[in-house]
Amino acid sequence: MKLATYNDGSRDGQLLVVSRDLSLAHYASGIATRMQQLLDDWNFVAPQLEEISQNLNHGKARHAFPFEPQRCMAPLPRAYQWADGSAYINHVELVRKARGAEVPESFYTDPLMYQGGSDDFLGACEGARFVSEAMGIDFEAEIAVVTGDVAMSTDADAALECIRLVMLANDWSLRNLIPAELAKGFGFFQSKPATAFSPVAVTPDELGDAWKKGRLHLTLQTMWNGRKVGQCEAGPEMSFHFGQLIAHVAKTRNLRAGSVIGSGTVSNKDWAKGYSCIAEKRAIEMIESGGEAKTEFMKFGDTVRIEMKGRDGQSIFGAIEQDVLPLHDPDAK
């Protein structure tokens, strides 16, 4: 089943069922109007939506209409939790190597995660607004899952069973704010502005055998200003699978339905695969030259496009396609 949320002017938008090929959509109204309703009462609501989904896929949904990703909010426009990992250890190794720092041994057994803001997610095609280019604007292409309820102390295998939906994320980062912020010792805050998500979230069964034990074995494509910069394999090099990330969050507390858990920047050891965030490109430049990075971060007017295709070549989640915009339009007023 594939789901999306249309912007209808309300804070939570309108829940949609989307056809497998992303061509058609159908309102879920009458069953659930908001994504959180589905997540709160999954076992009761999901089977009803599944029926719409099957009708849509078989061309039998009488009130279907063409699906327009531009009208989407994030599938869950605001969530009660957003916890993002750094599960591709290659990303951590690269960034640390560039600044001459070691990767502590514990990083290979204990996931790095941070708690992010979840009150104001961005839609896939929504412009991302920033106060200043000097903050070091960077995209981060990731996989994310949405959970049901997870009890405190749930282990990694059991946590896999709590995954309801899978989607893509663009975890915007303000790189030049990070050093000072991490030096304060409390982790990221201002350096992690609002995160964007793919138009569509899908149940794991939609991924077929590309979804294996909490890893998604497909290629994540990233384009920056129309140029392919990343073709990264999301599966094999994910050092911690989603069950492990969820179990990390659940170690000392319950997770409630609708918690969004991110993988961190998808990253491969093979540099030919490219990058899913500019910080990695810069890290490679610094390592190779033994000096400065030459690639600059994003400028106002830049674009980023993040997408993942199935083995049949079809887009699974639709594309995240965002423009980088100044907080206040210079032309406005």
Place this chain on the structure above:
Amino acid sequence: MKLATYNDGSRDGQLLVVSRDLSLAHYASGIATRMQQLLDDWNFVAPQLEEISQNLNHGKARHAFPFEPQRCMAPLPRAYQWADGSAYINHVELVRKARGAEVPESFYTDPLMYQGGSDDFLGACEGARFVSEAMGIDFEAEIAVVTGDVAMSTDADAALECIRLVMLANDWSLRNLIPAELAKGFGFFQSKPATAFSPVAVTPDELGDAWKKGRLHLTLQTMWNGRKVGQCEAGPEMSFHFGQLIAHVAKTRNLRAGSVIGSGTVSNKDWAKGYSCIAEKRAIEMIESGGEAKTEFMKFGDTVRIEMKGRDGQSIFGAIEQDVLPLHDPDAK
């Protein structure tokens, strides 16, 4: 106006208006059933609840019933954001001094804040469950506010106008997990389990002139196992007021209605005032003895009570009264 949320078995509970003296309550149903509804549409909903509030306070609410704080969930049982500050710099100074660390100059001008989990808040009288005493179970008595929408880049003065509600918080901390977690560089995560809030949240006007420019000039009382341990003044030594904390969060992103912002542990330079978290008591012991702390963290079966009284001696928010419990009751099954 004073508000609370009764546990009715649903995830968001049932919104109540509570009388000023906390003796009576009245359902808000017909106007709003959940606290988030009020926050989403404050200007429309609040005046209607205000009317119930006035009737209650004048003994004219015909469907009033006795208010029972034991039945309360957190006023906002799950929120889209929980960002907690460390606004009483004395707390930071003490804890750092105990471990021989300096307080960086920037801490006096740039607030320390961390993003916490907001999907599973605890009610005021709900037992707090932990996996193990060895994690170093500690309370943290705080003030918290709930905001309306705050636009990115809002300044501290304007942010003050976005404060809708004030309440008390018990920001449970697992002290023995903190050193390793901070060493990872990503800030708190497992060391900050679910936070509890006072039974009642109040609009700032209920605080009279004790509420001045984002600071609450009253005494926060903390009792541990029935013994008074803290009588801390919450006003004068709050180094950053709530407008400044909100502006810090809003620096690079929008805050959406229902964001909960915490003050951090209320702390006074005068040690005679006692403490609002055990870590401070232990810090003082280490500083005074030049060695080990002798006070231990909480044990299963311990209790904590956090309350604030107005100048008339009446409890403003009701008391947070929690038992420390093991995750799995040894007697269960």
